[in-house]
Amino acid sequence: MLGILHELREVQLPILAVLLLGGCVTKLARAARVSSTELGLGPTALFPIRLRRPMALAVCAVECGLGVGLIVTAGRFGSGTPATLVRSGTTLLFLVATSALVEMRTIKPDVGCGCFGDFSTAPVSGRTLIRSALLAAAALSTVWLRPIQLPGGHSTAAAELVIFMLVELAFIGALSPEVGEALVRLGYSEPCELRAVPPARTLLALHRSKQWRRHAGVLSSDEPVDVWRELCWRYFVYQGTVQGREVQVIFAVSLQQRRPAVQAALVDAPTGQVLAWPAPPSRPSQVGRLLHGLAAWQGGERLGQAEPRLRQAEPRLRQGEARLQASGSLPFSTDL
């Protein structure tokens, strides 16, 4: 039992060092990114503005110094007073941090702890406090620890140390809101409700849709009279005319990136009453164009040879045309 406790205490040194150095690096990265440490994340927000920059730099320097010190004094080098000083300093740092976080939670509940720079923007929670207090306890347990010796040839002892370390890291991870934040950033896909989508892209999707091809003939202008977006849909309203009657055509285009759905409706412009779609214009032009082209090229040798085959195909084309006309008379339709 005592052996396990001793190994647990030994494991604390590398873990504390990694956390301190990680905290220092992420804080510096944040400071470099925003070119100011005045943004007041973490306990520095408790200080007057003129002191925030020096305080942030001082915290970084202390974390870095203690992290390096814990590693350097872990073995025989620096054992004794230097190691005790570094470990006591680490304990003091985490105790002060815990107290500052308790204070912050009361005074500025909306501010993140800033422990790991941009990853620590979530307001200080109970988990953050427990983590800080446990790290203070872990640091305290190392103050009178003898110099660490590497396991050497004892593979079992080395495996135990690794297991202890992994279990503790997992425990710290469970107490760290930053882990969730990092995982979210890795596989982040912004919900469509929050995604900024240019209207040009939505309009392009509309123009490619079956709904647009089917109903564009009704429109009297190619410019929408109203455009708005709500959640994952963008709406376009166009003026139109149906048999001399003023109408408005509303298209709703989904903001999905792939195969956006398009809905359409026809309303009476003065009253807003929903109307049935008129029958679409007939489509003989496609077949007719083909036959006219055929007639124009009758003199050509190749086309002359092809003519009998096209003449044979004409009845089938006419049947297809009739089917298209029948299917186009739906009162409304939907692209999905």
Place this chain on the structure above:
Amino acid sequence: MSPRPRLGCCDRCPAAPGGTVGVLADGDPGAILAARVTRRRMFKAAVFQQATAGRPAVAAASLPAGLAGSRDLRSGFPDAEELPRAVAGTLIDVSPQVLVVGDTEETQRFTLTADATAWRGAAMEPAALRQGDHVVVRLVAGGRGVADRIWANIGRVTGIIAEHSGTRLVVDEGSTKPHQVVVIKPHSASRIMVRFPTLRPGYLIDVIGVRHGSELEALIPATSQPTYVATRPPAQPLISGRLPDQISGSATWHEPRDEPAGVLGVTYPALDPETGCLEDAAAADPHYGRMPYLAVGSTLLVRNDCTGAAAQLPVTGCAAMARLFNDRCVTCGTSPRGRVADLTLASFVALGGELERACFNATITIGG
């Protein structure tokens, strides 16, 4: 046709230099706004009701909020019989029992309840109000002409400090609104500065006080000052997966600078940034609260979590400043996030808010 859209409108257009805010066209801005709200709701209902009627394949889950059900979208707005109502005007006369309020066209008499209270910088008896005060009167729900609460000359300024000179601040409330002058007198300076320690340009301020003409004498800090400069808010935690239908946070109020008095509505912190709206351009920098994009005419069911009162309200504009605040409302517990709705004065009163308390904990449901 060109795929490049020419948007025929923006949700709220910038003011002409030296002029008031133009709202799309000549005419009564309130009527135009109401027409737009109604028209968009009607269009949205038409396009999806037709689709669901003819194509069961259009799953309810794929429809916008508020349309999955079959209820009538034209109903649901608050009723004076269900919620208190706010009336604003100039105080003509007051006695312990009766209040007479007038505007340019007519006067109205209100009976005061026995426990009616008033506020003009501090709580007072209604009879202590003065003729000529601009008052906001809360009428009792269902009681025609019965008032129980009066606020006199109350004002609020929320924005970014543009200048600071002595006791005066010039505050930018967004590009569609005129700059506001805030005066912090020595007797209230300590109270303000405890919550707003940094009265420097670029920092946010939100104060409530008494209006003297175009100036606001700040008396009450409406929140705690964010620690960041308005243009550099901290990075936001990312959001993934399906967004919840309901969002809880803080509901605040604003003075009706360019809105019709008494309009029931809500300005929303996340209007579609692509509508060419200068309110958005004012806050094009990263903003704090990430919320689903909506437009003028969308509807929100706003519930006061402190009183339980709820009403379906149309979005009438962009709350460009509200989204810069990452504060919490502590009227009844601590709200889980910052400002989710900036209500018109009438809506805030109707939902049971006390104007001098600045906010109430609220839950909004998009689409109602």
